[in-house]
Amino acid sequence: MKYEVFWKNPGYKVRAPLKKDIECDYLIVGGGVLGVSLAYFLATHQAKNIVLIEKNTIASGATGKSAGFLTLKGELDLDSIVKKHGMKKGIIFWKGNHEGLNLMKNIAKKEKIDCDAENLHTVYGMLPYPSHRFLLKEYEIEKKIEKTTRWLSGDELKKQINTPLFKHAILSFDHGLSVNPLKYTQGLSQVIEKKGVAVYEHTPLIKLQKDSAETPHGSIKFKKIIIAIDVDIRNKKVKNRKSTIIITKPLTHAQRESINMVENKLVWDTKIRYHYLKLTKDSRILLGFGDRIVQKEQKNTNPHRPHVEKIKEFLKKLFPQLSIEIEYVWSGTFGVTEDYIPVIEKKENKISVGGASSQVVCTMVAKHIAYKLLGIKSDLDAFFKD
Numbered sequence: 001m002k003y004e005v006f007w008k009n010p011g012y013k014v015r016a017p018l019k020k021d022i023e024c025d026y027l028i029v030g031g032g033v034l035g036v037s038l039a040y041f042l043a044t045h046q047a048k049n050i051v052l053i054e055k056n057t058i059a060s061g062a063t064g065k066s067a068g069f070l071t072l073k074g075e076l077d078l079d080s081i082v083k084k085h086g087m088k089k090g091i092i093f094w095k096g097n098h099e100g101l102n103l104m105k106n107i108a109k110k111e112k113i114d115c116d117a118e119n120l121h122t123v124y125g126m127l128p129y130p131s132h133r134f135l136l137k138e139y140e141i142e143k144k145i146e147k148t149t150r151w152l153s154g155d156e157l158k159k160q161i162n163t164p165l166f167k168h169a170i171l172s173f174d175h176g177l178s179v180n181p182l183k184y185t186q187g188l189s190q191v192i193e194k195k196g197v198a199v200y201e202h203t204p205l206i207k208l209q210k211d212s213a214e215t216p217h218g219s220i221k222f223k224k225i226i227i228a229i230d231v232d233i234r235n236k237k238v239k240n241r242k243s244t245i246i247i248t249k250p251l252t253h254a255q256r257e258s259i260n261m262v263e264n265k266l267v268w269d270t271k272i273r274y275h276y277l278k279l280t281k282d283s284r285i286l287l288g289f290g291d292r293i294v295q296k297e298q299k300n301t302n303p304h305r306p307h308v309e310k311i312k313e314f315l316k317k318l319f320p321q322l323s324i325e326i327e328y329v330w331s332g333t334f335g336v337t338e339d340y341i342p343v344i345e346k347k348e349n350k351i352s353v354g355g356a357s358s359q360v361v362c363t364m365v366a367k368h369i370a371y372k373l374l375g376i377k378s379d380l381d382a383f384f385k386d
């Protein structure tokens, strides 16, 4: 078993660090999916003079360690959003998620980013614990908005995923995108560079003043700064969640048939258990699990042993018919807030953002922040007040 992140991007050339003093209109700190997408939205809306700095390499934080499992319902299901924010605001957020997902699909396609992108359906299943009431409520509310969503049980469910574990599930059409997350964001960083954004890697922000930022070998004078460093943000509302992923050896066609995954899909075992499953482009099972809040310092990729054991147990119960070896395992951390709504704080010429908890929300929030910076009305104003 290899204790390393599975995702690789062999053709990627890391950029040189900043080694002089420069000036810009927009300085973005953090080269994860949020920071890079923000640069993209600014650049595609004619903003000029944009600089992005990343302390390691692009997508070296949560982004490049994630599953690349992009869905609308993740940590935050529709029922919970509506319960907390009411139907009107809840639907705005849900539509924002739709837009975030569609933006990622369109960006990958339009910008020809080689990232194994696959548009997929989602199967939101659930172990029969404590009851399936939660799932049914989610289905009822989703069905009102998404006309094609279906309730699955019995043979219909088995056709989607052949497991004795799920008794019920929600099938949502076109609610998912699978990518190699490292390639997506590193690919997007090459796109923004072509659009005129200056990108510096191995360039940490070490000191911040009102209108200038210090890095080890150069300072940057800026008009506006956006800090998109997720778990490294200094904000108590953003907690550090650890998640662990295993990748098996490639499945044969017969093995895919035995679990009814000839057609790939994104499978969730709801927020209560927090398992997520998909097949990679080369037919391996990617199975993730994680609901542990850890200290901000615990950010290494060493697998969290209790998670690994739980994933192994789950894989055996999920597909008892399958005998397959695990080849890769790693952990990573990302920022979450208590209600899974990201924190966006604006103070004079500085915006800090973190705790988005998913890449779809990162993309939706990146567009919202770009709009705010450019004075364009955003549908998400109801959520994120200035």
Ligand SMILES: Cc1cc2nc3c(=O)[nH]c(=O)nc-3n(C[C@H](O)[C@H](O)[C@H](O)COP(=O)(O)OP(=O)(O)OC[C@H]3O[C@@H](n4cnc5c(N)ncnc54)[C@H](O)[C@@H]3O)c2cc1C
Binding pocket: 029, 030, 031, 032, 033, 034, 035, 053, 054, 055, 056, 057, 058, 059, 060, 061, 062, 063, 064, 065, 066, 067, 068, 069, 070, 071, 203, 204, 205, 206, 228, 229, 230, 231, 232, 243, 244, 245, 288, 331, 332, 333, 334, 335, 354, 355, 356, 357, 358, 359, 360, 362
């Ligand atoms: C194991 C795991 C699985 C996940 N699976 C999924 C999934 O399948 N689907 C999904 O939607 N989400 C998933 N997530 C969550 C998702 O990856 C994150 O919500 C998202 O990537 C956060 O993006 P970001 O740009 O805000 O942060 P990051 O990707 O962490 O980017 C922040 C960047 O800021 C840089 N930085 C920090 N401090 C400084 C500084 N001082 N100067 C310069 N740069 C700095 C960091 O090096 C980092 O690259 C997963 C996360 C993990 C860890």
